[in-house]
Amino acid sequence: MRRLNAYALTFRLPIIIWQALFFIGPLIFVVAMSFFVVKNYRMVETFELTSWAKMISRDYVWSAYRYTLVMAGSAAAIASILAFPAAWFLAFRCSARARQVALLLLIVPFFTSYLVRTFSWYTILAEAGVLNGGFALFGLGPFKMLNTPFGTLVGYLTLVLPLVMILQTVTMANIDTRLVQAARNLGCTPARTIWSVILPAGKTGFVIAALFAFILSFGDFVAPFYLGGSNPPTMPILIIDTTKAGQQWPRAAVVAVMMMLTLFSIAFAAIVYSYRKRASR
Amino acid sequence: MTEPLVTFERVEKRFDDFVAVKGATLDIGAGEFVAIMGPSGCGKTTTLRMLAGLDAPTSGTIRIAGQVMNDVPAHERDTPMVWQSLALFPFLNARENVEFGLKMRGVGVSERRQRAMTWLDRMEIAEFAERNVETLSGGQRQRVALARALVTEPKLLLLDEPLSALDAHLVIRMQSVLSRLQRELGITFVYVTHSQSEAFAMADRVVIMSQGEIAQVGTPREVYRAPRSRFVAEFVGRNNILPGEVVASHQGMVSVQTPLGTFNVQGDAAPGTSASIVVAADMMQVGGGENRLTATVISEEFVGSMVTAFLEASDGTELKVQVQERALADLGLETGREVSLGWNTADGHLLVDETP
Amino acid sequence: MTTFLRIYLLALFGFVFLPIVVSLLFSFNSDRFPTLPMSGFTTIWYETIFADPDFWRAARNSLIVSSCTAVIATFLGFCTAYTDYRYTFRGKSLFLAIILLPPTIPLIIIALAMLAWFAPVGMSGQVWSIIAAHTVLTAPFAMAIIRLRLNQIDESLEAAAWNLGASEWRAMREVILPFTRPAILSSLFLTAAVSFDEFTVAWFVSGLNKTLPVHVLEIVQGTIDPQVNAIGTLVFGISITLVVISQLLIFFRLQREAA
Incomplete structure (x- = not known):
């Protein structure tokens, strides 16, 4: 049945209208807002490059940009590397039942408040906190962990590690085990098998997992704010500072657009990279 | 043959560039058992779906009891179908499945329950009336599907390869059940199948289709003894x-x-x-x-x-x-x-x- | 090798669950500053939050936001899933993209966008604006859950209903809705849980109508206060209950079908 009737439209229109009003509209507005100016504490709708000129000429914006890129990139890399042995173990050395239970457990953190978990890390990593208390028993420390890049990374990993572990486990569990057995049969060492069979076969999954880790870390303000002490600030913290304190929404919009452009290019590059080889095969 | 129950007049059905049925002209008499057969993709299921109003013809005319059906929506026809997958509603029990058509027609609770039970009884599965259909055997599910289609007492029953999921010995059993039902009820059966033995065992006439066109219409004997084309001669085997x-x-x-x-x-x-x-x-x-x-x-x-x-x-x-x-x-x-x-x-x- | 990996796996799980466990334990610790060894059992932090009218206001807001979000997001998700299941049309991938995209945009950007979008029309600071934002964020999850269920439907089922005299609307009510019911319930609980925890967007657009996570955020900004642990434990308890209920609904449905 081709013709559009009231019935078909009932299921199609609400979502289009809703997303236009509360997703597409706001996103386009942010882009537009980056060209507005603030005069006498009031935003004027116009098209000027004032905010862009101001923001991209400031060193602190670029250092925040670099820092956020490096930290989010590190979080994605570290999470991918840390998760891999565990995911490999869950995918190839565990029963399906054990794997299911592990995956279920890994979903649990998504339903605990990230904020509360971060606060919890705060009390664990503090100078008089749980961890340093433990070190003191061995006569070590205290170590300064809060308000350092290390603290930020701990926060990022709290956010992304369970997701990366889930995605990697599912990816590897879906690799045809006969491929792996064939490789072993042909004399591949376990390490060679991982390098020349598992990594290529699960490439898309691994890239997607790392990409999600990057996106989440890149946009998170809680870890760098509470565990990293905003020192140096990241892009999301710049957005908060300029919006909440300075009333400079157009400048915040500039930061937001910079972030979006970065994420789109990285996501695009990652997806092209992960699908390219498969298509040409 | 008196006034035919179903007539196809130069019926054509296109899906984009693909012509599923072309220039089909066919009369089906009241009380006839007609089997439409042919290899997969020959247009036999599309022909059946057009009768049920699930696909609309691109051109040509389909009449049922003299009335032009082209623009009558599926739910306003009385052309129940027995599906290849049976399409029983998994969240309803056997009796509720049978009642469905009556419920849609606004028949009251007690009457439709009684009529459903009569049919379940007739199909010899009354004892399973309250059972979840997913717990029934293939043959029992088949009977529920038949009862569900027949409970509204239609003049025309459509069957789309209904026996294809059954074991060989059950197929023979169901063939005799279907033949007997059709004789007793005296209604028209239009039966789509790719199986020659099913068609020849039950049908009064068979319609053989090839690449969207009707290749031959005739009694099983005619088609078998006097194929009109090489395709029919080969297809009949x-x-x-x-x-x-x-x-x-x-x-x-x-x-x-x-x-x-x-x-x-x-x-x-x-x-x-x-x-x-x-x-x-x-x-x-x-x-x-x-x-x-x-x-x-x-x-x-x-x-x-x-x-x-x-x-x-x-x-x-x-x-x-x-x-x-x-x-x-x-x-x-x-x-x-x-x-x-x-x-x-x-x-x-x-x-x-x-x-x- | 296997032993080593097993220990390694446990260590990672330890890292993931440490903050959750610590938060739970210290919500009952009498000392204001969390140190080892723990000082003593107390329920004072729970008493504090229960006596705090701000907490109750925030809890009420959270309840309103998450239940409204759940209903609207599930409705939108259902519509999209059904459209995707039933129809093919030009621009369908674009149609799907606009509903599936939001989870890939950082919350902070969505938060800023919502704030700026709502401010001129006076909707900023309203509970409704949080709900609008949360529905956009959670509808993809609803869509995914319901679409997965529709994958399992026999495609003839809906046509069988029309064939037996049901109009499209009637078939929706008599066939599609009963069939997807477990997924719809599951989606309601899951979207409610996600909305219940979201704080970035809620913080930006809530104004005075704080939700529970925003309340926590403001306490955390002040000082170290074990109230946060108590609230966190409560919220965790509620969220996990919702999720467990939604999973059980799917599980029992599957069990019944398998039987």
């Missing part, structure tokens, strides 16, 4: 086809010259016409018949008490003979042996090749 050229024609009798010899057959065609002689496998005789040729036995296939022997003639033409199993040894149909085959002129059928 168990036919020996000997292609050649008409060399003589005289008073309703022609001679056809084939690589295996020149044979006589009843029919009418001008000399020089390319034509084939079709001989059903069960009309072939071993060591007898008015037309003779020799062939070597290649293999045998047993179906019940019948055996089909596959043979190869000197030029590689494949031939089939169907005989009783107990006669097999007497006839000397042993693999590798050369035997003499033949048939009586009256048992052959002339097939004049369509000019392309």
